[in-house]
Amino acid sequence: MSHDLDWIxxxxxxxxxxxxxxxxxxxxxxxxxxxxxxxxxxxxxFETILRALAGDWLERTGTIxxxxxxxxxxxxxxxxxxxxxxxxxxxxxxxxxxxxxxxxPTLSLHVVSGLSQATPPDVMRGEExxxxxxxxxNDGWDGVICLPGTHTKWAHVxxxxxxxxxxxxxxxxxxLLSEQSVLRHGVAEAGWDADAFADALSDTISRPxxxxxxxxxxxxxxxxxxxxxATARARLSGLLIGAExxxxxxxxxxxxxxLIGSDTVAHPYAEGLAAQGVTVLRADADDMTLAGLRAAHxxxxxx
Amino acid sequence: MSHDLDWIxxxxxxxxxxxxxxxxxxxxxxxxxxxxxxxxxxxxxFETILRALAGDWLERTGTIxxxxxxxxxxxxxxxxxxxxxxxxxxxxxxxxxxxxxxxxPTLSLHVVSGLSQATPPDVMRGEExxxxxxxxxNDGWDGVICLPGTHTKWAHVxxxxxxxxxxxxxxxxxxLLSEQSVLRHGVAEAGWDADAFADALSDTISRPxxxxxxxxxxxxxxxxxxxxxATARARLSGLLIGAExxxxxxxxxxxxxxLIGSDTVAHPYAEGLAAQGVTVLRADADDMTLAGLRAAHxxxxxx
Numbered sequence: 324m325s326h327d328l329d330w331i332x333x334x335x336x337x338x339x340x341x342x343x344x345x346x347x348x349x350x351x352x353x354x355x356x357x358x359x360x361x362x363x364x365x366x367x368x369f370e371t372i373l374r375a376l377a378g379d380w381l382e383r384t385g386t387i388x389x390x391x392x393x394x395x396x397x398x399x400x401x402x403x404x405x406x407x408x409x410x411x412x413x414x415x416x417x418x419x420x421x422x423x424x425x426x427x428p429t430l431s432l433h434v435v436s437g438l439s440q441a442t443p444p445d446v447m448r449g450e451e452x453x454x455x456x457x458x459x460x461n462d463g464w465d466g467v468i469c470l471p472g473t474h475t476k477w478a479h480v481x482x483x484x485x486x487x488x489x490x491x492x493x494x495x496x497x498x499l500l501s502e503q504s505v506l507r508h509g510v511a512e513a514g515w516d517a518d519a520f521a522d523a524l525s526d527t528i529s530r531p532x533x534x535x536x537x538x539x540x541x542x543x544x545x546x547x548x549x550x551x552x553a554t555a556r557a558r559l560s561g562l563l564i565g566a567e568x569x570x571x572x573x574x575x576x577x578x579x580x581x582l583i584g585s586d587t588v589a590h591p592y593a594e595g596l597a598a599q600g601v602t603v604l605r606a607d608a609d610d611m612t613l614a615g616l617r618a619a620h621x622x623x624x625x626x
Numbered sequence: 627m628s629h630d631l632d633w634i635x636x637x638x639x640x641x642x643x644x645x646x647x648x649x650x651x652x653x654x655x656x657x658x659x660x661x662x663x664x665x666x667x668x669x670x671x672f673e674t675i676l677r678a679l680a681g682d683w684l685e686r687t688g689t690i691x692x693x694x695x696x697x698x699x700x701x702x703x704x705x706x707x708x709x710x711x712x713x714x715x716x717x718x719x720x721x722x723x724x725x726x727x728x729x730x731p732t733l734s735l736h737v738v739s740g741l742s743q744a745t746p747p748d749v750m751r752g753e754e755x756x757x758x759x760x761x762x763x764n765d766g767w768d769g770v771i772c773l774p775g776t777h778t779k780w781a782h783v784x785x786x787x788x789x790x791x792x793x794x795x796x797x798x799x800x801x802l803l804s805e806q807s808v809l810r811h812g813v814a815e816a817g818w819d820a821d822a823f824a825d826a827l828s829d830t831i832s833r834p835x836x837x838x839x840x841x842x843x844x845x846x847x848x849x850x851x852x853x854x855x856a857t858a859r860a861r862l863s864g865l866l867i868g869a870e871x872x873x874x875x876x877x878x879x880x881x882x883x884x885l886i887g888s889d890t891v892a893h894p895y896a897e898g899l900a901a902q903g904v905t906v907l908r909a910d911a912d913d914m915t916l917a918g919l920r921a922a923h924x925x926x927x928x929x
Contacts, residue, residue: 396849404850444846444853474808474842490842492807499802504795505777531835532872539777539793543747546699547707550747569835 326350331380332616333373333389334609335398336449337362337473340372341609344380349617353380362397369399370430385428388416388620390435390452390612400432404439404446408484411455416619435619438485445490449612450476453583456614457606458483466579469596470608471588473498475567477574489574491567494588500538501559509545514553517594523561524568524595531569537562564595575601584608629653634683635919636676636692637912638701639752640665640776643675644912647683652920665700672702673733688731691719691923693738693755693915703735707742707749711789714758719922738922741788748793752915753779756886759917760909761786769882772899773911774891776801778870780877792877794870797891803841804862812848817856820897826864827871827898834872840865867898878904887911 329347333340344353357376363369374381394402394417402417416433435455437448450470458464458480470476473495478488501510527534541559544550568575575596581604582589582596589605596603632650636643647656660679666672677684697705697720705720719736738758740751753773761767761783773779776798781791804813830837844862847853871878878899884907885892885899892908899906 439850440846441850443840443843444850445842446846446849489839490846491838492803492809492841493838495807499806500795503802503806504798506795531837532869532875534834534837534873535794535796535866535869536792536873537746538795539748540746543743543749543793546749547742547744547747563838566835566838570837570839572835 326352328352328380328383330384330386330388330620331377332613332620333387333391333393334449334452334612334616335369335389335391335393337392340376342373342376342380343613343616345617345620349620351613363399364397366399369393373430381428381430386431386433388433388435388616388623390616390619391449394434394437394448400434402434402436405436407438407440407488408486409438410484411451411480412458412483412618416623433619433623435615438488440488443489445488447476447478447488447490450478451485452615452619453608453611454478454480454485454615455618456611456616457581457583459614459618460606460611461581461604464579464581466581467574468581468583469571469574469592469603471582471584471592472608475592477571479574489571491571493563493567497560497563500563501556506538506541506555506559509541509550509552510555510559511552512556514556516551516554516557519554520557520561520591520594521598523558524565524598525561527562527565528569528595528599531566534562534566560591561595564591568595568599575599580604581606583611629655631655631683631686633687633689633691633923634680635916635923636690636694636696637752637755637915637919638672638692638694638696640695643679645676645679645683646916646919648920648923652923654916666702667700669702672696676733684731684733689734689736691736691738691919691926693919693922694752697737697740697751703737705737705739708739710741710743710791711787712741713787714754714761714783719926736922736926738918741791743791746792748791750779750781750791750793753781754788755918755922756911756914757781757783757788757918758921759914759919760884760886762917762921763909763914764884764907767882767884769884770877771884771886772874772877772895772906774885774887774895778895780874782877792874794874796866796870800863800866803866804859809841809844809848809858809862812844812853812855813858813862814855815859817859819854819857819860822857823860823864823894823897824901826861827868827901828864830865830868831872831898831902834869837865837869863894864898867894871898871902878902883907884909886914
């Protein structure tokens with residue numbers, strides 16, 4: 324039977340654990356995810372959470388290939404970064420020491436290494452697996468890959484290597500400003516205004532120095548002009564992504580570009596880049612993660 | 627006796643209430659402050675907090691002249707903004723309806739109006755009183771006043787009027803990034819590094835579009851280079867204030883400048899401006915607030 328559960332793929336982000344039950348031939352059999360109320364703090368807590376979510380799958384396999392924050396310093400097991408430039412396929416794996424001897428089944432946990440860059444100092448954990456997955460599906464592709472998220476990454480890929488990359492805190496800034504700052508009173512939790520987004524993005528992409536002064540105008544607009552909260556949300560996003568695109572210009576200007584992300588996070592970037600005349604190849608983040616973990620598992624199986 | 631308590635000056639900021647016992651001739655007799663655990667939400671809660679802090683002072687006077695957030699929409703009594711350009715001296719006062727009839731002594735609460743600007747939309751509450759105080763002490767002064775804080779204000783003052791102003795969220799951004807974001811792991815709560823501040827400020831004042839990309843390098847520096855947390859703190863401050871100075875350039879370039887603030891918040895701005903060859907006249911925020919409230923009280927007494 325080719326479709327028996329053979330191994331488990333795991334993506335452990337900063338807030339969410341996602342597991343896939345995988346057949347030996349790489350077919351995705353099932354999927355589970357959980358969002359712990361707080362981040363696990365000890366290896367034992369990581370293992371408890373994983374065992375709870377994997378549940379009955381562990382009766383059939385203890386082999387897990389994982390990427391993401393479980394390999395960080397404060398994670399399950401610290402996996403050293405690999406400095407760029409370095410090859411992204413096949414992904415480098417570290418076998419993690421796990422499980423007290425009396426805990427059954429014994430886990431065989433393999434964690435994909437993150438990437439680091441010396442100058443300017445930068446790190447990624449998880450995105451390297453998406454990049455590996457993208458290259459597994461797009462053999463020989465060269466160019467720049469943007470991976471929007473809490474910490475958006477821009478990676479320059481050439482000849483199967485990540486040459487350099489840069490992280491922008493745009494997603495985290497958006498969350499902090501829209502949920503924690505004084506702007507929260509006037510920024511909706513959902514909703515959109517495409518024109519407001521485009522205008523704001525155009526403002527900061529052409530004059531990024533204006534960002535610092537444009538933010539509070541959302542507060543003023545709320546108090547004085549009854550600015551629509553959905554419009555304010557789109558405008559805030561446009562201001563921040565416009566500033567990011569201004570800073571990241573060397574990454575996208577005249578480059579072959581791919582954009583890896585869910586529709587929700589990737590759409591504003593695609594719109595913003597399109598407004599600059601940049602066409603991007605789109606790919607789904609979960610699909611790329613799984614493709615990268617498949618490539619890592621294949622390397623493991625062939626070793 | 628000229629030094630009997632005659633009236634109470636009150637500065638109600640977003641987090642702190644400060645009261646001064648005042649003599650009829652404007653002498654400061656005593657000072658009290660409190661930081662409620664949460665912001666009051668109803669007029670009755672505001673009044674309870676004020677009565678508790680003023681305590682025995684209210685046996686001698688019920689006259690209070692106040693500025694700040696108690697005049698906001700979510701405050702004690704909403705006091706309309708005065709649109710700029712408008713005169714700041716003498717300050718405009720609104721008599722607030724207060725106190726159930728059976729509460730003794732009856733309060734006579736007078737609240738200074740905040741300022742608003744139509745385009746770009748902007749507001750201030752509290753800083754207008756400091757500006758009024760500064761002009762009371764510096765008769766005929768023209769130029770630009772910077773008031774650093776959670777929401778830093780830059781105000782263009784001419785012929786006793788605020789002509790225009792702009793708010794920057796630099797202080798709130800610094801707090802959010804250093805306390806709530808992923809950078810918190812590597813940014814100290816205190817400590818300073820003057821060279822790191824100057825370098826970072828120079829970076830973003832000359833190339834403000836780099837801000838979005840420079841922030842995460844603090845995280846990378848923490849993980850890869852053991853970046854000193856006090857250095858990271860100074861660098862974060864420099865990046866943000868540099869971006870603000872770049873955006874606020876029309877306010878300070880070639881202008882006669884004053885800086886109103888406590889040493890802690892004003893010092894980095896003074897350093898940053900000095901690096902651009904701008905000399906500033908310094909004034910203490912509390913002193914200016916009290917001078918502004920004195921001017922408002924004099925207007926009240928004369929009316």
